[in-house]
Amino acid sequence: MANLLSSTFVFCLFYICSASPPNFVLFFADDLGFGDLGCYGHPSSLTPHLDRLAAGGLRFTDFYCTSPVCSPSRASLLTGRYQTRSGVFPGVFYPGSIGGLPLNETTIAEVLKPLGYATATVGKWHLGYGANGKFLPTKQGFDQYLGIPYSHDQGPCHNLTCFPPDIKCFGLCDIGVVTVPLVHNDNIKQQPVNFLDLERAYIDFATDFIITSAKNKQPFFLYYPSHHTHYPQYAGTGAAGRSLRGPFGDALFEFDSTIGNLMATLEKVGVINNTLIFFTADNGPELMRMSRGGNSGPLKCGKGTTYEGGMREPAIAYWQGVIEPGVTHELASTLDIFPTIANLAGAKLPPVILDGFDMTNLLLRKGKSQREAMMFYPTDPNEKSGLFALRWGKYKAHFYTRGATHSATTPDPDCPGIAVLKAHNPPLIFDLEADPSERYPLPLEERPDIQAVLAQIEKVKAQFEATMVFGESQISKGVNPNLEPCCSPECSPKPSCCHC
Numbered sequence: 001m002a003n004l005l006s007s008t009f010v011f012c013l014f015y016i017c018s019a020s021p022p023n024f025v026l027f028f029a030d031d032l033g034f035g036d037l038g039c040y041g042h043p044s045s046l047t048p049h050l051d052r053l054a055a056g057g058l059r060f061t062d063f064y065c066t067s068p069v070c071s072p073s074r075a076s077l078l079t080g081r082y083q084t085r086s087g088v089f090p091g092v093f094y095p096g097s098i099g100g101l102p103l104n105e106t107t108i109a110e111v112l113k114p115l116g117y118a119t120a121t122v123g124k125w126h127l128g129y130g131a132n133g134k135f136l137p138t139k140q141g142f143d144q145y146l147g148i149p150y151s152h153d154q155g156p157c158h159n160l161t162c163f164p165p166d167i168k169c170f171g172l173c174d175i176g177v178v179t180v181p182l183v184h185n186d187n188i189k190q191q192p193v194n195f196l197d198l199e200r201a202y203i204d205f206a207t208d209f210i211i212t213s214a215k216n217k218q219p220f221f222l223y224y225p226s227h228h229t230h231y232p233q234y235a236g237t238g239a240a241g242r243s244l245r246g247p248f249g250d251a252l253f254e255f256d257s258t259i260g261n262l263m264a265t266l267e268k269v270g271v272i273n274n275t276l277i278f279f280t281a282d283n284g285p286e287l288m289r290m291s292r293g294g295n296s297g298p299l300k301c302g303k304g305t306t307y308e309g310g311m312r313e314p315a316i317a318y319w320q321g322v323i324e325p326g327v328t329h330e331l332a333s334t335l336d337i338f339p340t341i342a343n344l345a346g347a348k349l350p351p352v353i354l355d356g357f358d359m360t361n362l363l364l365r366k367g368k369s370q371r372e373a374m375m376f377y378p379t380d381p382n383e384k385s386g387l388f389a390l391r392w393g394k395y396k397a398h399f400y401t402r403g404a405t406h407s408a409t410t411p412d413p414d415c416p417g418i419a420v421l422k423a424h425n426p427p428l429i430f431d432l433e434a435d436p437s438e439r440y441p442l443p444l445e446e447r448p449d450i451q452a453v454l455a456q457i458e459k460v461k462a463q464f465e466a467t468m469v470f471g472e473s474q475i476s477k478g479v480n481p482n483l484e485p486c487c488s489p490e491c492s493p494k495p496s497c498c499h500c
Contacts, residue, residue, distance in 0.1 A: 021115065021219045022319075023275040024341050025266070026108075027259060028077065028225040030070070030124060030151075032314065033285030035297020036229070036252065040314050042295060044244040046253045049260035050316065053279060056325050057318030058363060062432075064333045064374050064391075065283055068303055068310035068404070070126050070151060071475070072379075073282040073334065074225065078107040078127075078140075080338030080356035082375065087471030090380035093128050095154055095177050095484040099474030100128015100135025106350035109141030111342050112221050120144040120209045121223040122202045124230075126151055128474070129485055133186045142223070146205040148180050148193060149485065152227045152234075155180040155192065162195050162234035163247070169195070169232040170247065170292065178484045178495040188487040191500050195234035198227075199254050206258075207265050214269035219345070224262075225282070228255035231289050248292050272320050276344065276363075280315040280334060287415065288408040300438040301415040304404025306376040306388040307438055308396075317363050330362055330369035331391070353467060373460050378402065386465050389427075390457055396438070397427040397457045429454060 034040060038047045039054035066076035071092040072083035078101070083089050086105050093100065101107075109119040121137045122145070128135030129149045137145040157173035157180075179192030182201070206222060213220035227234075233251035243249030259279070266272040284302040285294025287309075296302045296309030303310055315332070317323055335356035342349055343358045355375075361367035376389035378400070388400045403419030413419060428441045429450060442450050484495060491497035 020217070020274055021346065022344050023213070023219055023271055024221045024345075025262065025275060025277045026221075026223045026337065027277070027279040028074070028123075028223070029255065029279070029281035030225070030227055030230040031283060031286050031294055031303060032229055032252075032281035033294040033296040033302060034299050034309065034312050034314060035295040036285065037314050039316075041297060045249060046243040046245075047256045049256050049263060050279065053259070053263075053277065053316045053318045056320065057277075057316050058323050058325070059327045060315035060317075060332055061327060061329050062331050063280060063313055063315035064311050065281070065313050066311070066333065066335060066375075067377060067379065068283045068305055068406075069379050070124075070282050072377075074125075074127055075101050075105075076355075077282075077334040077337060078109075078223075079105050080335050080354045081105070081352065082335070082355050082377065082468070084377060084381050084468060084470050085353065085355075087474045088127070089377075089473055089475060091475055093126060093150060093475060094479050095129065095150055096479040096481050097128055097475065097477070098130070098480055098483065099477040100130045101140065102471070102474065103135070103139060106352070107141045108338050108341055109137075109221060109223070111347040111350065112345055113141055115345055115347055116218065117345070118143055118209070118213045118216075118218045118220040119223075120206070120220070121147065121225070122206050123147045123225045124151065124227050125149045125225070129483065131483055133183075133485070136183070136186060138185050144185060144205075144209065146184050146189075146202065147182070147225075148227065149183050150180075151230060152180050152193070152195075153231055157232055160192055160195060162232055163240045163250070164196055164237050169234065171232055173232060176495070177481075178486055178498040181485050181487065181498075183485070188485055188500070191485075191487045191498055196236045198234070199236055199239075199258055203258055203261050206262055210262065210265050210271075211269055214271050221341070224258075226255045226258070228252060229294060231286060231292065233292060246291060248294060273322075275319065276341075277318040278316070278337060279318075281313045284310040284313070286406050287410050288406055290409050298437050301403070301410070301412065302407045304379060304406035305402065305415065306378055306398070307401075307414070308432070308436060310404075310407070311376060319363070323363055324366060326366065328362065328366070331371045331374060331393075332359060332362065332369055333371060333374060336371065373464070375464060379404070381470075383468075383470050387461060390461050391432065392453070392457045392460055394431055394433040395429055395453050395457065396432050397429050397454065398424055399427045400424065401428070426454060427457075429457075
């Protein structure tokens with residue numbers, strides 16, 4: 001009988017008919033490729049818990065982030081708006097960045113707070129630190145925070161331990177700045193961070209947050225942007241040496257184990273049936289690291305590029321007893337998570353232009369996605385050039401192409417940084433269903449059907465760009481070394497004295 005229930009009725013049974021609003025757990029991996037997970041076809045990845053989520057939930061094949069690098073992608077996820085609107089461009093924030101995600105932007109946490117939600121984030125923030133921590137999560141709607149406020153390679157790591165018993169981190173990372181700190185709420189708890197114990201600290205923090213929220217019968221939103229599997233990879237004693245993929249695989253396995261631990265906690269406290277769990281990633285793999293950098297599967301290039309490998313991501317939505325297991329080929333994006341959570345919680349949307357679409361019908365009723373198009377901006381967008389590419393339905397048009405240092409070392413000459421900017425007029429058009437690797441541009445001559453596709457893409461592009469007002473660039477505000485987080489702010493000489 002249960003198998004015959006429609007997903008709509010099941011949704012009513014577990015949510016609409018329940019007095020308890022839903023909880024939300026959002027996992028966000030770092031530099032993870034479309035081909036990196038076992039459930040997406042990697043033969044040697046050890047990801048049993050993510051595979052379980054995929055088997056019991058909805059796995060996306062056509063899901064996109066909004067930028068091929070970290071900070072802009074994270075801004076779009078939390079605001080439901082392209083990074084060009086919030087000004088989180090070009091590139092990423094650094095320890096001493098003056099700017100950050102503008103405080104007048106509304107995050108998912110901020111729309112949930114008026115409804116009584118407990119909110120917490122744990123892991124990689126990377127949306128600015130600023131003077132006196134003015135851009136930290138606790139200023140953006142989150143009650144609690146534990147994590148590194150930017151990328152964990154944005155500090156010297158050559159003498160730090162990344163794997164037990166004392167295997168040093170691979171590479172030098174950024175030098176001439178403070179070592180990466182572990183921040184609890186607004187205060188530096190540890191500097192430099194201990195990578196071997198970091199994931200344990202994150203699990204304990206997230207577990208306590210879930211247990212406390214459930215005990216208080218308070219709905220909650222947990223945002224878990226992991227550092228895994230970004231360079232330099234690290235893992236503690238429970239994961240080191242466990243995978244067949246070396247350091248990258250061990251780091252991925254550690255994050256997968258974290259997901260398993262938190263799933264067990266949700267089950268233990270009895271809220272698993274009332275919790276939407278969503279997993280995806282910020283951008284594609286850093287191919288320049290070779291086997292340490294991830295895998296984009298059949299997709300072209302990776303991090304830093306607007307090819308599919310740079311911005312198409314694995315994504316899984318899981319809600320036990322509510323979301324029917326399966327695979328969807330519908331078009332969706334990180335932009336769509338904000339309005340979806342808002343709708344499910346009954347939250348009021350902010351009075352701004354949103355670029356996301358509510359996925360409730362897609363998730364709960366296997367309906368169609370409201371998203372018809374996906375826009376592709378480069379790492380350094382500007383109003384003159386506009387979009388680099390646009391996907392409409394199954395077709396993708398490249399108006400500009402360019403490689404990236406992040407995608408070096410591959411045999412494809414279009415991927416590395418030496419592949420300079422090229423304008424395409426008419427644009428290169430690909431059928432992504434027949435050719436997800438973007439190898440075979442479709443001819444326009446004697447193809448009125450493709451000419452009609454191009455006309456529609458041009459129309460969609462013009463309509464979208466007419467609504468796009470670029471915000472003031474936050475990253476172009478520059479860097480002030482005095483803003484780098486230091487646990488002993490009066491010490492000397494900096495940055496080496498920042499140690500506690």
